[in-house]
Amino acid sequence: MIYLKNHITSVVLDFILENQDSFLNYLEINIIIKEISGVNNFFDTQEEVTRLLTEIRTDSCIISSLDRREYGDFQTNSTLASQVVEYISKKNEKIEFVLEPTCGKGNFLLACILQFKQLKKIVGVEIYKPYIWYTKFRLLDYYLKNPNCLKPEIDIIHGNAFEFDYNTLANSTRYLTTLVIGNPPWITNSELGLLESENLPRKSNFKKYTGVDAMTGKGNFDISEYISYILLKCFEGHDGVFAFLIKNSVAKNLIHDQKINHFRIGYLEKLLIDSKKEFNVSVNACLFFAYLNAEPNQTCMALDFYTRKLNAKFGWYQDKFVNSIDDYKKSSVVDGKSIFVWRSGVKHDCAKVMELKQENGYFLNGLGEEVELETDLVYGLLKSSDLKVIRTSIFRKLTIITQSKVGQDTGYIQEKYPLTYAYLYDHKAFFEKRKSSIYKSKPYFSIFGIGNYSFANYKVAISGLYKSTHFTLISPNNNKPIMLDDTCYFIGFENMKMAQVAHFLVNSDLVQRFLKSIIFFDSKRSINKDILMRIDFHKVFENADFEVAKQKIDDLKRKHWNAFEKMIKEN
Ligand SMILES: C[S@@+](CC[C@H](N)C(=O)[O-])C[C@H]1O[C@@H](n2cnc3c(N)ncnc32)[C@H](O)[C@@H]1O
Missing domain, CATH: 3.40.50.150 (Vaccinia Virus protein VP39)
Incomplete structure (x- = not known):
């Protein structure tokens, strides 16, 4: 609460006292104030003057701490x-x-x-x-x-x-x-x-x-x-x-x-x-x-x-809206269309049930329950915060992948994975509470952001949450691909060398400069699919140097380099 008296200085109070008579007529006091200060129509009505003088006398609160x-x-x-x-x-x-x-x-x-x-x-x-x-x-x-x-x-x-x-x-x-x-x-x-x-x-x-x-x-x-x-x-x-x-x-x-x-x-x-x-x-x-x-x-x-x-x-x-015109001029050669489709990771909106940790041979869910499951549908999971490293094949969390494509019937789980089914069924209420309309009229325990691409062994991924344009190379763990959550974007490969070359290219100075030139980091989800789909791999590859790549990628041979070129040409 702020009280009026605190905001009326002694100089103003003296002025009010000296001009008490003029305050009886607001038009008169307005003229005096206008002469002194240039302020027009200080008071709009006589009632306003009276109220104000009362407030000053009683030290009323004028500025409330109401939610503004x-x-x-x-x-x-x-x-x-x-x-x-x-x-x-x-x-x-x-x-x-x-x-x-x-x-x-x-x-x-x-x-x-x-x-x-x-x-x-x-x-x-x-x-x-x-x-x-x-x-x-x-x-x-x-x-x-x-x-x-x-x-x-x-x-x-x-x-x-x-x-x-x-x-x-x-x-x-x-x-x-x-x-x-x-x-x-x-x-x-x-x-x-x-x-x-x-x-x-x-x-x-x-x-x-x-x-x-x-x-x-x-x-x-x-x-x-x-x-x-x-x-x-x-x-x-x-x-x-x-x-x-x-x-x-x-x-x-x-x-x-x-x-x-x-x-x-x-x-x-x-x-x-x-x-x-x-x-x-x-x-x-x-x-x-x-x-x-x-x-x-x-x-x-x-x-x-x-x-x-x-x-x-x-x-x-030149008809492009960019964050840094200088950087864009130096990198616009790679502004085009990606031949690889950038995907976002798995979405389930049911973290307490679907995300697990591994402890002492058990899975531990977000409710603190120890859970016994068949391992087939359980995959390692990386989130945006895990993508700070250059490369990884380890994970802190795991997730249950109930479908291999969007909309797939989940009835098979009951037959093939009874423990997993029992666990999911016991926690059915959590799935039913999911607010997003995408889950309406979909099979039980449905997930999104899932397709063949999710099961690619090697992935080149970036966080969509952070302000960094750095990419992480993800390799399988125990021959099983690692999944990403829906805050991340990635492209997938079956061949490790192809993934390594793609990883080298997207982390190159040219692509990094390009991304920084087009991304407005102040905006929400500034790193998104539209931005990533603008990376023209043909042009990036043309501007890349095999000898430099060799220094960054272990055991890279000319044949790998050529195979990558062939792959992007065929795509
Ligand atoms: C961010 S404050 C800035 C105040 C002042 N311009 C300054 O820089 O200190 C925004 C101001 O806009 C006023 N305001 C909000 N909606 C308004 C509206 N529709 N018409 C006039 N003023 C408004 C608020 O009461 C507040 O004083």
């Missing part, structure tokens, strides 16, 4: 706000008009007042009334203490950023050098849906997705992306700057959609911030900086906000 998740309420600290504004002023010190659509406690607005010496107008919009008071009183305090400072006209508006009339504002400020600044809520429309929040724009399909895309993930968007979109649309023609603190994924989407939107924004920068330090949240975020009224640009520099060190330039390059 749906408002993405992470106020920018004043140090970061000042650093951002300082950065902007180095790029354009002549800012005359500042707009902040979700101004919160006003840290950005105050930093702008301190930084820009030619300010004529400030507009802040905020949905949470206590923050409106907070910001207004801060401004009043500032100007009472600094009466000779430049006073722009200031409007702190209690309103909804989604419904605000930006067009009218854009028309009236058309010839002012503009700064659109802010830190809009970092929350997606589907997260808001889960919170049953109504803090959503009415026209939520602003990306104009149709049909299935609108209904599925693609229709999901970040609120800050929506606010960026509508503000760029209104202010792209103004001279000035756009500077928003947003998630990296939103910055990526803004650049991606430049292909369609062609907003007049240029010299684009994504300056990475430490959101753990600044906001105590684990989200990859940045200051997205753009000059307004510039030649539309479709690429963006990624830098570190604190050191300004350049990481990469990302965006559109």
Whole structure:
């Protein structure tokens, strides 16, 4: 709980006492405050004045600690706000008009007042009334203490950023050098849906997705992306700057959609911030900086906000949207279609029953039960966390493989493997609890991500969970292939030498550079089948050197190398 008195400084309290009589008429006190601070319409009604004065007298709580998740309420600290504004002023010190659509406690607005010496107008919009008071009183305090400072006209508006009339504002400020600044809520429309929040724009399909895309993930968007979109649309023609603190994924989407939107924004920068330090949240975020009224640009520099060190330039390059244009240029030769089909591993959604450990001749399941099973259907299992090594043929866990292809009837287990069947049957309830609709009307104990390919003896695999592009070579254990779980992707081989060559190729500098150039590591499941299917093995092989491969692969002979070439040519 935050109490109003704590936020009204002694200077403001003295001001209130000295002007008690004027507070009897809100229009009169508004004129006085406007003269002192430039703030328009400090109070909207007389009732507001009376209520506020009562609250001050009784020291009421104005900012409650209610759950404000749906408002993405992470106020920018004043140090970061000042650093951002300082950065902007180095790029354009002549800012005359500042707009902040979700101004919160006003840290950005105050930093702008301190930084820009030619300010004529400030507009802040905020949905949470206590923050409106907070910001207004801060401004009043500032100007009472600094009466000779430049006073722009200031409007702190209690309103909804989604419904605000930006067009009218854009028309009236058309010839002012503009700064659109802010830190809009970092929350997606589907997260808001889960919170049953109504803090959503009415026209939520602003990306104009149709049909299935609108209904599925693609229709999901970040609120800050929506606010960026509508503000760029209104202010792209103004001279000035756009500077928003947003998630990296939103910055990526803004650049991606430049292909369609062609907003007049240029010299684009994504300056990475430490959101753990600044906001105590684990989200990859940045200051997205753009000059307004510039030649539309479709690429963006990624830098570190604190050191300004350049990481990469990302965006559109020859019709491809890539994470590092320089790396892509050096490796695009291998951008094509993989002749091997990358598969994801086994999915069962029943880890407590289906995943086992081996202990003292028994299998131990996730429920802590010792289990006796025939070994035929039990296979070693590797997960993403097991794929940190270069090669392996050992495993920590095992899994029961109930089918050899999707949808196979599982009745055979009862006949051939009575112990396994009894175990599965005893735990039938766990299978029935599986939520995913893929298991509906499927045979008992069904699994997914299973096919002939799962039984390949040698596998070249990568984790889909981690940010590493390194591949692991997996060999059988006791002549039995090892399975992967559904967080991993792999290609399979029967011949060890062929697997070793493939493993060498995907770990080569060329492929590694290519993957790093096309993968946006900030995105969820950034390493996925689509990405891996772009590795053109023909081209990778053409660019590989047998002598180098020989140093990496034990006992590699020219005949193996040639056999690999023949295999990829025939495929
Ligand atoms: C991440 S905070 C940032 C606050 C401020 N811009 C700053 O940088 O410190 C997001 C702010 O947006 C406000 N907000 C959320 N939804 C809003 C809406 N629909 N209209 C206006 N403000 C909103 C929240 O109350 C909160 O103050």
